[in-house]
Amino acid sequence: MNKQFNIIIAGGKTGGHLFPGIAIAQALNRILDQNLDRPSQNTEILFVGTNAPFETKTLEKYGYAHKSIFSKPIKGGNIITKVFSISIILVSLIQSMIIMKSFKPDFVLGVGGFSSFAVVLAAWVLRIPTAIQEQNAIPGLTNRLLSRFAKTIFTSFKETKGLAHNPKVKYVGNPVRKTDSVESEANLNLNYFYPNKFTILVTGGSQGARSINTAFMDALELMGNTGRFNIIHQTGINDESAIREKYSGLKIKATAKAFFHNMPQLQDMADLVITRAGAGTISELCIKSRPAILVPFPHAADDHQTFNAKALEDQGAAVMIKDNELTGQILKQTMEDLIGNKERLNHMAEMLNHLAMPNADEKIATRILKTKDIKA
Numbered sequence: 089m090n091k092q093f094n095i096i097i098a099g100g101k102t103g104g105h106l107f108p109g110i111a112i113a114q115a116l117n118r119i120l121d122q123n124l125d126r127p128s129q130n131t132e133i134l135f136v137g138t139n140a141p142f143e144t145k146t147l148e149k150y151g152y153a154h155k156s157i158f159s160k161p162i163k164g165g166n167i168i169t170k171v172f173s174i175s176i177i178l179v180s181l182i183q184s185m186i187i188m189k190s191f192k193p194d195f196v197l198g199v200g201g202f203s204s205f206a207v208v209l210a211a212w213v214l215r216i217p218t219a220i221q222e223q224n225a226i227p228g229l230t231n232r233l234l235s236r237f238a239k240t241i242f243t244s245f246k247e248t249k250g251l252a253h254n255p256k257v258k259y260v261g262n263p264v265r266k267t268d269s270v271e272s273e274a275n276l277n278l279n280y281f282y283p284n285k286f287t288i289l290v291t292g293g294s295q296g297a298r299s300i301n302t303a304f305m306d307a308l309e310l311m312g313n314t315g316r317f318n319i320i321h322q323t324g325i326n327d328e329s330a331i332r333e334k335y336s337g338l339k340i341k342a343t344a345k346a347f348f349h350n351m352p353q354l355q356d357m358a359d360l361v362i363t364r365a366g367a368g369t370i371s372e373l374c375i376k377s378r379p380a381i382l383v384p385f386p387h388a389a390d391d392h393q394t395f396n397a398k399a400l401e402d403q404g405a406a407v408m409i410k411d412n413e414l415t416g417q418i419l420k421q422t423m424e425d426l427i428g429n430k431e432r433l434n435h436m437a438e439m440l441n442h443l444a445m446p447n448a449d450e451k452i453a454t455r456i457l458k459t460k461d462i463k464a
Contacts, residue, residue: 093131095456096193096211099204099230100137103146103293104366108221108449109135109199110150111263112456115449119457134191136184137203142347149349157183159203180206188214195459197221197452198234205230212237217459221452222248223262223367225399226392242452244367244445249390260452261445262371265352280341281318286427289358289378291322291351293385297364299411300383301327304362305334306416307423314340320358322348352376359433360426362419365397365408374444379406379436381422386411405439 097113100106113133120131132153137143139156147154157180160173184206196211198204198220211218219240222231226249235241241251244262251257281287292300301323308314319342323331328346335342348354355361355372361380363369366388373380382400384393400406407422426433 091130093457094191094193094195095131095133096136096187096191096196096207097133097199098136098196098207099199099201100135100143100147101140101201101203103142104223104368105200105204106137106143106146107265107368108223108263109197110147110152111265111449112197112199112221112452113150113152114266115263115453116456119450119453132191134187134193136187136207137201146349155187157187157203157206159201159206177206181210184210185214188216195219195456197456198231198238199223200228200231202230205234208234208238219452219456221263222251224392225249225367225395226390227251228389240455242448244371244448258451258455261448262367263449263452264368264372264375264446266449278318278320278343281343285316285318287318287320287357287359288362288423289320289322289354289360290362291348291364292324293364293366293369297324297383297385298327299414300362300364301331303383303414303416303419305331305338307420308340309338310416310420311424314338318357319343320348320354322346322351360423362423365393365400367392367396370396370400371445371448373400373406374440375446377437377441377444379426379433379440381419381426382406382408383411383414384408400440400443403439403443405436405443 097109099109116133135147135152135154137156138159144154159180160176188210193216196208196216196218198208200223208218208220218238219242220231220234220238221242223244225245235251241254241257243251243257243259246259290300290304321331321342321344323344323346325346332344335344352372355376355378358378361373361378363380363382365382365384382397384397397408401408409418409422
């Protein structure tokens with residue numbers, strides 16, 4: 089009988105960290121299900137992160153076990169905040185050790201977010217094989233610290249700042265979820281959706297984006313003949329009611345929800361995406377060859393989203409509008425320029441396809457499984 093193989097995936101809280109972890113977990117299950125010598129029943133995957141509702145509810149929908157630890161951003165400042173930060177790390181490290189003792193992982197993968205720090209560090213102390221996965225071209229503080237301890241560093245960008253010449257780096261791309269049955273097309277509840285119409289997908293990420301929401305609604309108010317569009321709008325929880333009321337007031341038929349759990353399927357349906365420029369979003373757009381108007385989140389660490397968006401814009405694969413320059417008028421003009429130029433949209437899709445790295449999830453999963461000489 090094959091020995092049980094236990095894997096911890098640590099980190100989360102936001103979709104940018106959580107969804108790559110889910111993609112890797114899905115890839116592990118697929119590979120194992122194809123391998124008769126090592127069925128997935130002999131492998132257990134546990135996510136360890138925060139108790140944030142988005143994280144816990146999402147993992148519940150995907151059917152993955154989850155444990156939370158106490159974690160907060162590591163801050164400098166005066167002696168009091170430094171002592172507080174150190175105490176938080178010690179508490180989360182002890183919690184992680186307890187989880188390790190109970191779950192007995194054979195491998196620990198950190199996918200970013202403050203909660204991954206103590207878990208990967210605890211695994212390193214206990215001599216459990218570890219790796220981290222960095223989504224962005226400019227690593228966050230957690231992964232910059234963990235890069236000293238992790239045995240392997242999976243990167244999404246070939247030139248990742250501070251890691252480009254690190255021998256532990258494996259450049260594989262960013263894992264993205266495959267279209268699945270968490271929400272089938274039948275129960276997506278897309279209001280007034282007509283396949284022959286031009287489909288616009290608007291999203292500010294898992295938390296929503298008020299600047300995008302406001303500018304898009306202002307743009308629609310300035311545009312004529314909005315009935316030619318299918319509109320799918322992920323508003324974020326804070327703006328859902330207001331945006332729905334705005335659509336009603338403008339007499340525009342659209343599907344507006346705080347959050348869609350099957351974003352990959354919605355991207356498949358879109359002709360144009362208006363979105364932030366997180367690494368996960370960029371990877372999904374490339375793999376699906378979906379033209380986009382990118383509005384980088386202005387407060388992202390080291391302004392990495394602007395770097396991501398500019399990389400695509402320089403290749404002719406997307407259009408970037410800076411958040412502080414985003415208005416209804418500018419967005420309207422940009423949308424109309426693209427919608428009226430099918431040749432440009434096709435060129436953008438072609439360039440995105442050239443930039444795609446679609447098998448990052450399976451590359452990481454295969455390497456994890458080889459840790460125990462498992463055939464993948």
